Amino acid sequence: MGAVGMSGSGLRGRARIEDVARASEVSVATVSRALRGLPNVAESTRLRVMAVAADLHYQPDPAAARLAAGRTRTVIVMVPHLASWYFSTVIAGAEAVCNESGYEFVVVGVGSSTECTRLLADTTHLERRADGVIIVNIPVTDEQDASLHERRVALSTVGVRAGGAPSVFVDDNAVGHLAATTLAGLGHRRIAMLSGQDADPLNFAVPTRRAMGFRAGLADVGLTLRDDFVVGGNFGIDGGREAAVRLLDLPEPPTAVFAMSDEMAFGALMELEHRGLRPGVDVSVLGVDDHDAARVVGLSTIRQDVGSQGATAARSLVAEMSEGRVGGPTDRVEPIMSPIELVLRRTTGPVC
């Protein structure tokens, strides 16, 4: 293999496409085509080129390829709270698909959904940085969707819908409804809700829909949600615990609590423990997610498959990008509904 002037392993200065071309006695264009699997390359040529490339440890320079092709083969995922179970699980699912499909996977953590909105406001940031963006649980306006579209960067969302972009989410209304009927079915009448509605005004869609479903579910069995049984907080453990404090301090506290996330439910469980109340007997607690730790504490929950939501979103995005129909006509893609499943463990029980 005529590795011209470059000795096997200890080479200083990487091989460029031109080196491969010279060594395989074809033009750089042919090398480029051969290596990328494009048509119009004789199979014998392709084989030879590939062999030489491997021999030379040739790796195309991504920056050069991007500049020339105008595409980055990069997807950006934007999330707040990178360290939380929910987001890291989404990311894990998406990352696997992206890397497998040959896309660089860059994550940018936005401090708040407000910051995210600001980032999305001026899509010039994204224009030449990524071929696609995955937005997790942050509302995207139609203008932002359109702006992204115009700049030819694909969009895929999880947890929320955005314009005509592909999206995957659970039926939050059904989640709330299921929670209500489950708890009521256990005989509970004083049922409260730990809403994930916190100070961040932008993270409102999911809690709102779950609350609607919850109210509707209660109504279906002739119950109404008392105002003092609705307490908000952030989606985390502390938010859940603080909310639980307020609930349990009520003169007539609830006998069952629906927490909008397992982490909030964990917080509630801590407060029960703190007060010597037994989950599932004194107070029932039902969460949402099926967090890794849910089974540890025996938390009853409404499971959603967060990892596969991330994977699905990534797959939609890859499809969008590779079909080259990003700047094209806006054909709305059908949103994908991810299933939910009731998992009863021991934090729920009949009213005593």
Added chain:
Amino acid sequence: MGAVGMSGSGLRGRARIEDVARASEVSVATVSRALRGLPNVAESTRLRVMAVAADLHYQPDPAAARLAAGRTRTVIVMVPHLASWYFSTVIAGAEAVCNESGYEFVVVGVGSSTECTRLLADTTHLERRADGVIIVNIPVTDEQDASLHERRVALSTVGVRAGGAPSVFVDDNAVGHLAATTLAGLGHRRIAMLSGQDADPLNFAVPTRRAMGFRAGLADVGLTLRDDFVVGGNFGIDGGREAAVRLLDLPEPPTAVFAMSDEMAFGALMELEHRGLRPGVDVSVLGVDDHDAARVVGLSTIRQDVGSQGATAARSLVAEMSEGRVGGPTDRVEPIMSPIELVLRRTTGPVC
């Protein structure tokens, strides 16, 4: 502001450096210098250029900048199990620092540490892809370190040491020692160890060091670790539970268990619960990490600040990269020891 031929917001086709140059009546070189804060630019010029750039929504094309400058302003972090608490927390810490320092943060999930080793074996992959790499809890050989160095990509590790590269980790030996003395101090004599030593032959350093410290700690109080009190498994919940099963099936089971991660401890807790055994009274359990959920179940643990380890690793890497001393003389950087702290909650108690 003479925004030549481009109207404020709805512009089709982004502004290039040349547009900025024309509009601010200087050369592209000056624009480049001005925008990057380089010296030898009159302050008045810089201001004018910056104003024009903002007006035009100019964003330099990263691919072009990379190609021209030969640096990517990108760091890659390699981790297995992206979704686990430990890794996602490290990543969160590192991401914040990287983005703040203007580095693209790309994560590649390697299926196993074996796969990671393979990736690191041929560093040509990385050469023009990233200015630096963060490796989390995966051993890096000196050759790999050298090879990276030669290809001018900086390295920073967390959880393990690698050659002369910056690294941050906890004193695993001390962790094991502290676990042993803590449990023994509670009066326990039959103390077992749930090791994170699983099938993956590469993830051996951490468990091994913790085990050494543990043995030493036991020895300090005149105890020895029985062979049947050492059980392995993966670092997760299931690994912990399976290991606990084996332990509790022993004719003379331990009264205290040191789990090498909180997740393993969770698994052990599940098994105790399953058998009607009370943590902290029938069997004491001590973990490592201070996982978010640890306080929920009252798990006693040896806390480490994983998030700041990620941040620290990233900061070291940024320093390494920006001081331009990547391909230079190999001056070994002092490793940074991250502190640990004993957190006693209710899964540990005196022997009964």
Added chain:
DNA sequence: ATGAAAGCGCTAACAT
């Protein structure tokens, strides 16, 4: 302090 011009390494027309 500023400008002119030569690349960086690749892709994509457009030949042939």
Added chain:
DNA sequence: ATGTTAGCGCTTTCAT
């Protein structure tokens, strides 16, 4: 099926 060539948009000597 393969080759030629003109960029992609920036950074960076080297002049001035």
